[in-house]
Amino acid sequence: MKKILNDPNRFVDEMLDGLYRAHPDQLAYAAGDPHCLVRADAPIEGKVALATGGGSGHLPVFLGYVGQGMLNGCAVGDVFQSPSADQMLEVTKRIHGGKGVLYIYGNYGGDVMNFDMATEMAAMDDIEVRTVLVRDDVASASEQRAETRRGVAGMVFAFKIAGAKADQGGSLDEVEAAALKALAHTRTMGVALSSCTLPAAGRPTFDIGEGEMEIGMGIHGEKGVRRGPLESADQIAEELLEAVLAELDVHSGDRLAVMVNGLGATPLEELYILFRQVHRSLETRGVGVYQAFVGEYATSLEMAGASLTIMKLDDDLQALLDHPARTPFFVQVGK
Amino acid sequence: MSETVSGAEVEAALRRAAGRLLELRDHLNRLDAEVGDGDSGLTAEKGALGLIAYLDATPPGDDLGRWLAGAGMAYNRAAPSTMGALMATAFMRAGKGVMGQSTLSAADLAAMLLAADQGIQERGKVKPGDKTIVDAVHPAALAFDAAVQAGRPLTEAAQEMLAAARAGRDAAAPLRGQVGRANWVGERTEGKLDPGTVLFVSALEAVLQADASG
DSSP states (O other), X not given: OOOOOSOGGGHHHHHHHHHHHHOTXXXXXXXXXXXXXXXXXXXXXXXOEEEEEEEESSTTTTGGGBSBTSBSEEEXXXXXXXXXXXXXXXXXXXXXXXXXXXXXXXXXXXXXXXXXXXXXXXXXXXXXXXXXXXXXXXXXSOGGGGGGOOOOTTHHHHHHHHHHHHHTTOOHHHHHHHHHHHHHTEEEEEEESSOOBOTTTOSBSSOOOTTEEEETOOTTOOOOSEEEEOOOHHHXXXXXXXXXXTTTOOOTTOXXXXXXXXXXXXXXXXXXXXXXXXXXXXXXXXXXXXXXXEXXXXXXXXXXXXXXXXXXXXXXXXXXXXXXXXXXXXXXOOO | OOSEEEHHHHHHHHHHXXXXXXXXXXXXXXXXXXXXXXXXXXXXXXXXXXXXXXHXXXXXXXXXXXXXXXXXXXXXXXXXXXXXXXXXXXXXXXHHTTTTOSEEEXXXXXXXXXXXXXXXXXXXXXOTTSSSTHHHHHHHHHHHHHHHHTTOOHHHHHXXXXXXHHHHHHHXXXXXXXXXXHHHHGXXXXXXXXXXXXXXXXXXXXXXXXXXXX
């Protein structure tokens, strides 16, 4: 293992310390616990607040989307570990602006258990919490079992759309509906070329041969749909695009938001080579790319590989996507 | 035991239960090594220590519901495992029905145990027969509620609850584990006591100051 570290067991604590030092104008934490990250200007009175949470090791997911026009807070767990119910509760209490709180996070058992508990505790303090689970990864289960799918990079679109709706003064019902609508129109599929290494474990999570790739691997190294010889960028782009479009009912004349996301170790150049083929392929179908997101949005430590996320737009989603946002990791300038 | 229970009595009962979990550490680990990942004694110990620290810092006061929910959160903070989450949920659901109360009636206690049972089943996505703690909690909750509904004295109702919990624990032993790691070792779990049921029965024995039974 080669990592820039002091103490593997302090990986998350020192990362958070660095983060608060880098962005004191934008980020703060609740209850004296750096794992309870909130907007520096929390609470925003009179608006619905949004929270997410999950393990570390995926930056910018999850905490990178806390900021203006997106999320109000995030409970931060250890590497690939759920934060505690308590931490999510403290975030919730700190960001509540009197209009309820919406949780948006990935469908992982430990997170669901803890955040459901936080929801129950918040109710004792008269804070209404609703939950929208992200299940955008088409590789993780068949369409018949879509409710068991994992949440990956598509959650960024849900944060963006629901965050815009909340920022515009939407009610809890409206913000929840916006998140659900964004996710109904969003699908993701990924490919991994190499394993990640947990700092405390010190060796790769899984083995994958030099000339191999795994299509559909999860962002913690969960098993994908097939492993095979590494193909060309164009072949990979086509396979990911086919899988994602299969459930989105995209036709000539449609507009899409397209995200080509690097998993941590893949150079941006390679992501643009992938995006090029995705774009060319959509062109031949008569489908427009309204906005491209090429970069690192949801990673898995130093895993090499990429994911493709597509959100099919309508006028509402497009307007919410255009709404300005500013976080330490994500800026959207209104069109 | 009088027909209403005070905060001080609930606190003393929780301390007895937590003390019993500390004593059970190695026994539970051994049981769990047969059917799971062998750490259920350790997590029970962590949770119990968290609970004791909470009781030391937080008197019951006049809102037992909120105080019990806090106890559950303390247990989960100390033991953020699946079992910790189930315990926290049991306490939370039990507390929710008695928010703002400073004493508990027999009917309250029955409703609390039913709510805890329901909470564990929902949170853990398990049902009776899956060979989990529910196989002891569920029959105990039903038996206690039936006895209270029938107007039996609290001490008698409590004995029926304990008998039902023990019977549930023993009836689950021949079953095959269905959930979590037990599911992967499948038939190896047949004929083995489930650590969760043992934990619940032992804690209940400590609460009721009954003799241990296995």
